[in-house]
Amino acid sequence: MASAPRVGGLADAVFDHALEDPVRVVLGRKLDGVWQDVTSAEFRDEVLALAKGLLAQGVRFGDRVAIMCRTRYEWTLFDFALWTVGAQVVPVYPTSSAEQVFWMLHDAQVSAAMVEHEDHAMTIGSVVDRLPQLRRLWQLDGDAVRELSEAGRDLDDEVVHRHRRAVTPDSVATVIYTSGTTGRPKGCVLTHANFMFEVDTLVERWEPVFRGRRGDEPSTLLFLPLAHVFGRMVQVAAVRARVKFGHQPSLNAAALIPDFAAFRPTFILAVPYIFEKVFNAARRKADREGKAGAFDKAVEAAVRYADAMEAKAFGTGPGPSTALRMQHQVFDKLVYAKVRDAMGGRVRHAMSGGSAMDRRLGLFFAGAGVQVFEGYGLTESTAAATANPPERTRYGTVGQAIPGTTVHIAEDGEVWLRGGHVFQGYLNDPKATDATLHDGWLATGDLGSLDDDGYLTITGRKKEILVTSGGKSVSPAQLEERVRDHPLVAQCIVVGNDRPYIAALVTLDAEAVEHWLSMRNKPPMPPGDLVRDPDLETEVRRAVVAANTLVSQAESIRTFRILAHQFTEEHGLLTPSLKLKRKAIEQVYADEVEALYHT
Template identity: 50%
Template sequence: MQPVQLVEPHKKVEDGRVREVSVPPLAPRVAVGSLADIPFTNAAEAPEEPVLSRKVRDGSWQDMTARELAAEVLAMAKGLIALGLRPGDRLAIMARTTYEWTLTDFAAWAAGLVTVPVYPTSSALQARHILQDSRARACFVEDVEQTRMLSAERGNLPGLEHLWQFSSGAVGHVVDAGRELPDELVAERRAQLGPQSIATFIYTSGTTGPPKGCVLTHGNFFAEVDNAIELLYPVFRGEQSEPASTLLFLPLSHVFGRMVAIGCLRARVRLGHAPSLKTEDLLPDLASFAPTFLLGIPYVLEKIYNTGRATAERMGRASSFDRGARIAQRYGEAVEAQEHGFGGGPGFGLRAARGLYDTLIYRRIRSALGGRCRYVICGGSPLGHRLAAFFEGAGVTVYEGYGLTETAAATTATPPLKPRLGTVGWPVPGTALRIADDGEVLIKGDHVFGGYWEARTGSVLPHRDAEGWLPTGDLGALDSEGYLSITGRKKDLIITSAGKNLAPAPLEDWLRAHPLISQCLVIGDNRPYVTALVTLEPDGLAHWRRMHRKERLTAAELAVDGDLLRNLQQAVDEANSLVSRAESIRRFVVLPHDFTEEAGHLTPSMKLRRAAIVRDFAAEIDTLYPR
């Protein structure tokens, strides 16, 4: 397929500022059919083309053709029908990122069902809320611990008729139940579905209250993935000598991972699943699979960068790494300027320096991503100009994006032919966005959901204004060319007692990129000045302790160690250089333990639960404001 031409956004200017941008769709709107058709269309058009890879016992990967996947989807769909599930019934999936997750998703759709993801790390209370609210009739879980947890809740879930466990052969059990059914029953169920049919309820992470079920249709996902595939053609189309492939390790219970899984099958990109994010598990999987692109969040790229620097420091080459990092950043910035017509690109000296450090540094960075990775699609929170430029210079192009569960994932993305580092790009084709008078980002498009599920009435509550705009709750700004920057959450906006308004996200994102810092929460609402709670990154801290010969210090002793605090103060000073004096962090405290999902301080998608943190660390916060 020939690369598409980049479509410039249409801009509306008010009072000398760009207030609205829109980009026409690159893909036609799907008028008939559903996501359930994708495996069967692939099997009809390219039956022997590899579309999935499954890891086998010896650690290698075994390809699965489009024909083989369609046969497994058909067999499982027949079983779901045989076990009494009716069109429109909700089927929940609570598991890590595995082949069985994707298989069940498409089989459920082929049977006319609505799938409901549940994070595998959810507590019993969280899982119960989602299963109750969605009125799920069936649920797949991954292992015996999840089975026990939900079995204990069955008295609170009278509508849950089936509870199946992947690790004990649930797929085979379901397939066996449907062996005698004719294939035509699945075809009939698929024929009842259209773009307007509900595909899934995806529950929000619940940072500010109980999770709400976002009702997304098959048409929402088609509008999202079809336009994303056309926009990001270097990623999804690959090169003739090296077909596109990706190893998915982010949770399929999150809309971001789900969208990419659907997009890969839609574009027939070879897809693998990695259930563990632990470094000792993920790095071997990346090396053996060798993907051409990855889906990530800033945390992953920050960790790769920080690990690379820590390794160099351990080898006595920290200064060399830092010089190489600066070269990569300059190179990435020169490439960006050239693509915007502001310069001639990297000069001879910069290219020569990059070539030198490619062997010393950048190749190791690429190796950590599997060796062949050329692109990373990054979302969840801003990556920042510094790291985006570094990875571009290191030979890995990062496409940043921004979106919500309510928009079926990305609503903006970095345009391939015209990136602007440090922004989240232009609207995905087929999307319009506007900045409201108070700075809130508003969105329109076929990928935007219809509303939230209302369990009490069994209906969908619309969530758009009178003109069809979706209020996101995020604050942002458009530059003169229509690139969007996200500056924070509307509900997170801090107003000091002196009346200064500030968004904490830029300071938090900058500090989180430091090798010693895991998480940062900026505080200052109704306070005289801005402060912060800081937690420490385990890998970076372990390296720092070795270098400073402080392995014997306890976590509490490290939190007040003078040498460590001086290093952290340098990081805070760098972050403060980005903002005005009134917005700068005056004091900070180091917490002896990190924020975790188990403690209720992080959502499953790694977002801070601000209210819970402020409540649980009220004593530490009080020390930052002595009377």
């Protein structure tokens, strides 16, 4: 089990690695569309130059500095430069509204901010008159890195190192504001020790992921938002474990796929949405080529193969039969290799978090040669608190407690966590802290169960339990996930609180619908006509019927409505981590919800 160092902070790894192996490639940086290598010495020099500039511009030990930016190289550079001088980073989602930005910068008493471009600068500018403590604003696309580096050129390196040596594991590294599906976001105070315990534990226990195969230098492409704790954890883990990584600012498949091919990562850390996109794109491609039947057989073979391997690992089965092994081998060349090629060709391991992954999808990827370790955690636990172990993965669960962590299920079914990664509390909010932390235990707000082997399954959120007017309690998560398993469905929200029965609103995946129409020789339709198409309604009804097999009749979805447009973050209906804002959706679509009960 990894233990957090007793001295030092996160930035020390940058300087230690440059001293020990200055020519090792630690980062990939995309310039003018071409990936370029960055050595540990080059990265150290850039961090040092920027740290000197920050000091020259008035940033001091303990100051809070905001970063509002997409996932890109400069975010990592700023993170480690700020940690070098002992500052605390306050990440801000680039899609945040002016009022959200105001609240976070005001609550954290931010003294300086780095933004990506002029739009972000204008967002902050619109509320700056209410932020008297904000003294500096730098703009990346305005050449901020070069200007800061120039500003600190005359400062002695030792001044920076004195700041760095003053950082201890207990020093605050960052204040990350929760996405806030309900209420105002709260600032989670995370220390250098929280991150060091978290990432060192993961790197040590999941060595096959972070070390790669013999002769394959480990590398990963980071496309998760760095404003989210998961993306931040990946960044810190890569630096501490000397894993080469690059940045991709878009979760869009059209942008991701070319960079997978160019960067060729050996592993990825992602949310289930990414794996769903890869799978659905492969399925559509096979359909267009007239090979859908063969693809579906390959999927079935992969699922059965992985299921048999899982049973063998747990001592409940002999493993795949000879016939299944031969079938699997044939499909590996015909189908699975193409799925791996879509992720660059070298990916053999992945970690998934943020939301639940369907068991069948996890089994498919494992059977296709990409083992996905699903985990669970939250901002307050510095990302993962549980994860599936490499040697005994139980698909459909979020795994066992990571080493040094304890998981407890309270009497009401709530998941409680304890470990070195649990946060210090909420900034300026002792009431919320007291309600969440109990003698070192973190009450997560999630509901779950532990099996006899200690594997955790998340069943829902305490605050999201629906109670029908007949008194039936329903957890919407499993219904929504099963409806979303249908390739045409993008999102599903189950409603029914204080209503006579459960119903659902469903949105469509535009790419999947376009493919579905073309394969049936149907012309493109405007959204308003599309949602009334009887054939499409039949497809969605199949998804609802499949979901209803999971629950009793009283908990089943009785009726549904297909919406013309997806729920988006821009319209305030999703959090930046793509979780549904239930109250906001029900308010915006109040008429549609009402119609579900008067038809």
